[in-house]
Amino acid sequence: MLTIRPLTPARWTDLEALFGERGASGGCWCMFWRLPRAEFERRKGAGNRQAFRKLVQKGDPPGLIAYDGRTPIGWCAIAPRADYPALERSRILRPVDDEPVWSVSCLFVARPHRNRGVSTRLLEAAAAYARRRGGRIVEGYPVEPPGKVADVFVWNGLASAFRRAGYHEVARRSKTRPIMRRDSR
Numbered sequence: 001m002l003t004i005r006p007l008t009p010a011r012w013t014d015l016e017a018l019f020g021e022r023g024a025s026g027g028c029w030c031m032f033w034r035l036p037r038a039e040f041e042r043r044k045g046a047g048n049r050q051a052f053r054k055l056v057q058k059g060d061p062p063g064l065i066a067y068d069g070r071t072p073i074g075w076c077a078i079a080p081r082a083d084y085p086a087l088e089r090s091r092i093l094r095p096v097d098d099e100p101v102w103s104v105s106c107l108f109v110a111r112p113h114r115n116r117g118v119s120t121r122l123l124e125a126a127a128a129y130a131r132r133r134g135g136r137i138v139e140g141y142p143v144e145p146p147g148k149v150a151d152v153f154v155w156n157g158l159a160s161a162f163r164r165a166g167y168h169e170v171a172r173r174s175k176t177r178p179i180m181r182r183d184s185r
Contacts (some may be wrong), residue, residue: 006061033084123165
């Protein structure tokens with residue numbers, strides 16, 4: 001039974017259990033797009049964890065957690081694109097147009113639950129979450145590798161999962177990085 005809930009301060013320990021010591025991927029703690037690169041690198045690990053926890057404690061959920069029963073098994077970061085200043089500095093992921101968008105910046109699914117549709121469900125829930133909060137367009141930055149790639153390199157999600165969740169490609173400035181959108185109305 002998969003349920004998806006916003007990350008609130010009361011669910012912080014669930015996120016810690018899901019992310020583990022490494023903060024999901026190399027000490028990121030979902031801060032990669034939120035900080036200037038040098039600051040992100042300097043804070044890797046405990047610093048990023050502390051910064052993300054402070055963000056969660058402010059009470060505006062920065063994403064969604066998927067649960068199998070009571071066990072946290074997946075994560076989707078979803079917020080207005082303006083909350084991710086590092087996206088603005090990306091040549092490949094620069095804005096497509098002037099439309100206000102919500103961005104899916106990260107997807108993480110615990111290893112035993114991968115390849116079971118959890119990412120697709122999280123992406124569908126992200127569109128619904130953005131709609132409830134006034135967002136109309138949800139955008140993601142998945143990878144579309146030419147072959148098999150290690151899971152650690154797909155933290156933005158796979159284009160195939162975005163397609164299954166109703167997103168469509170709106171731009172591609174790199175052979176392996178489409179920008180995909182879903183109108184959440």
